Amino acid sequence: MFCYQCEQTTRSETGSGCQEVKGVCGKDETTADLQDLMIYGLQGIAQYATRLRKLGEAQPKADEFMLYALFTTLTNVNFNANRFAQLIKETAQWRDQLKSHYQELAAQQGEAVEDLGGPAQWQPAGTMPGLLIQAKEAAINVELAQVGEDIIGLRAMLLYGIKGAAAYAYHALMLGYRDDDIYAGFEQALEFLATHPTDADALLAWALRIGELNYRVMAMLDAANTGSFGAQQPGTVNLAPVKGKAILVSGHDLHDLAQLLEQTQGLGINVYTHGEMLPAHAYPKLKAYPHLSGNYGSAWQNQHNDFTAFPGPILMTSNCLVEPAHAYRQRIFTAGPVGWPGVRHIQNGDFAPVIAAAHALPGFTKDEPEHLINVGFGRDAVMGVADKVIDAVKTGAIQHFFLIGGCDGAAPGRNYFTEVAEQAPDDSVILTLGCGKYRFNSHDFGAIGGIPRLLDMGQCNDAYSAIQVASALAKAFDCGVNDLPLSMMISWFEQKAVAVLLTLLALGIRGIRLGPTLPAFLTPALLAKLSEAFDLKATGTATDDIRDALQKAA
Incomplete structure (x- = not known):
């Protein structure tokens, strides 16, 4: 494996990057290599999606799959190697579907069919050892000796920007907000990476183009959040727990939180936010739920202590997961792009297993002294x-x-x-x-x-x-x-x-x-x-x- 996509990566006198059997984040080499191979495959989807777009057809479902797949590769999101093996198969299926449609549409319109190579033609191996052999040619630093560390660094910066923007676009998608022009931007950027670019100025220009794209993505997500839950309003949040059954929600996804709040109405279960979910308390339609009780714990890196002490189930909705400790491994759940081997995953927004766990666990036995902080100073x-x-x-x-x-x-x-x-x-x-x-x-x-x-x-x-x-x-x-x-x-x-x-x-x-x-x-x-x-x-x-x-x- 080779990975230096986050701040915690291994750094030494001879270079930087996690290159051992396990990254600092807890990602093993198999998972890391499969993530690289899947991204290589996504470039193949992009190659055909851009050409179909030139023929007048967009491929929104393929684009939405790309958003999800890219999100799974972010730091501290999904650590399940088997899930990535499956996603690689799905990536190839999407690519082949677009390839076939491109060839048919080009023939119908009298256009010459381009003979594309690289990710457009790659076929995944049928076994895990075979996939890992293929992954060696998909690593971010595979051409280091040929192009040098500056070009590899620029490619990485572009790819990591694409990943981050895709995660924000996925959050918006979960709230029903999508933009075909934005999706076209992701396709074009991934197709550019598929060409193995070596021009430093072109790579930097593309990185800034992703910055511009992400600005539009964040505007879309802002519209999704405020359109779904109202504009943020200044208010206070209680950091102290109150007596009763409890569920803790961490990550970033407000859609998951809203679904959970709806499904726990009237059940006598208090819902607490953690980490980046704290701002949920500023949205009128979310804080209207009386059982959105407060915020528990602090930032993501303290979750071992926070989750161990929490007397109820935990739901992880996006990035920020670290290896679950044995003290709470049986009561943590993942949703959306998140995954850890052996941890129960919520399907189709049905939080019944989380609710059942909350009823079975003790919850808080008493009210703690109130501790209020201010939130809600969004732009409005x-x-x-x-x-x-x-x-x-x-x-x-x-x-x-x-x-x-x-x-x-x-x-x-x-x-x-x-x-x-x-x-x-x-x-x-x-x-x-x-x-x-x-x-x-x-x-x-x-x-x-x-x-x-x-x-x-x-x-x-x-x-x-x-x-x-x-x-x-x-x-x-x-x-x-x-x-x-x-x-x-x-x-x-x-x-x-x-x-x-x-x-x-x-x-x-x-x-x-x-x-x-x-x-x-x-x-x-x-x-x-x-x-x-x-x-x-x-x-x-x-x-x-x-x-x-x-x-x-x-």
Whole structure:
């Protein structure tokens, strides 16, 4: 195996990447290699889908399969090798179906049929050993000796951006939102990768195109969330458990949570959110369920402690799964793209097994003292007080904005983001999104003119909201976003974060500080290129970075 798609990857003096029998995330080499082979097959689907599109026919069902399949390969999503063996077969079936239809349609329209190679012609082996032999030619670094680490890094950045954007598009799809033009963008990007590109400028341009695509995807997901559940509203969430039977929901998928809430109405079961599900409490139609009781635990990397202590079943709805501990392995369930060998998987949105487990387990035996935090400052909420924010900036009451967002993780150095929040001057406002907020969202930062200094904007995909707010402020002050007194300190971890970073770069945002460590696929030459073009830099110390930010804004 070779994998360096996330921040926790193995790093050494001789290079970076998990290359052992098991990755740091817990993914074994068989699963890792099958994921690479499946992505190779998805490029074959894309090759024919793009050509069918030129003949006037879209293939939405094949595109939706690609979204799902790509999502399964994200860090901490699916660890089930047998599932990937099946997905590889399904990938080839979709590819062959599109190939046949392309040949028929081209003949009907009098067009020459292209003789495509590579993924378009590949046929999966019939055995697991055979698939693993094929996978050696599908690894991300297979041509390292021929093209060099910079080209491999650029290909990786493009692929990881595609993966992250696909995951967001899948979340929107589950709520019934789809966009054929967006699907065409995924097809074109995967087809480009199928050509084994070696032009660095072309690869970087494509990475930025994925950033632009992801911006549209996040807008679609924003519309899906607000269209399904209402615009986020400021409010409080109780972090303390209450007496009663309980279910804990982790991950990102609001559709799964909504289905579970509907199916548990009136059953005497309290539903708690965990990790990136915290923002669910800001959506009116979700918080209208009285048994959506509160948030339990913190960020994903603490789930061994959180899930062990939770006295009920756990439902994992998207990325962020780590190997279930024996203490709760019999009461954790997966849904959607998530999977772990031997863990029960929910099919077709039927949460009866989770509900039965909740009735069988003790739940909480008493109410704990209430502990409230604020949520719900999405763009609608912030724009609702935009006049106050603008006046506060004009009068000098607000001197600076710090966007401290992104993923959390267990690696050393993430205390940097806590230190930035705590050391930010009292006349500054902190915008936050993603699960990195757990490091400081219980802290009382006070308010400026009635505006809380800490504004929780939601999940990582709610970077879209932050972009809208920044754009509105820039318009109000008749300047560019880069001219605002705004500094971005971004904690990255996995492929959704890569997609968001590419979006920010595609929008021309400069001066982003990224940490706690830079992506391993960013070679020194690539980092230099991005630093020159976008002033992208690694995080330093909180004190130095805050001082630098304030000096530049002065």
